[in-house]
Amino acid sequence: MDTIELQRWLGVLFVAGCLLLGYPLLTVYSVPATIGGIPVLYAVIFAIWALLIGTSAWLLHRPSASRTSTEPAESDAPRR
Structure with a gap:
């Protein structure tokens, strides 16, 4: 994946x-209920936050499509 993409x-x-x-969307979850003792609103905010962090980590750390498996990665090069 190139930088622009x-x-x-x-x-x-x-x-x-x-x-x-x-x-507007978070008001849907503002109900007086709990999930495992945690208010629904807090659980939804945490789940969305975790999903955003996980997705950004996946985007930033997945291997580039342009690099083939035979090319060594920059981190694989010997240090001098």
Whole structure:
């Protein structure tokens, strides 16, 4: 994945996070109920946050499609 495509995906992830953690959608989960003793709103906020962090980590650390398996990675090169 090239840098421009990665930037676009991270931008999409940012906008999705803003929409998911925005006021109108979170009011849906503002109910007097609990999930395992945790208020539903707090559990949903944590789940969305964890999903955003996990997705950004996956985007940033997945292997590049342009690199073949025979090419050594920069981190595999011997240090001098």
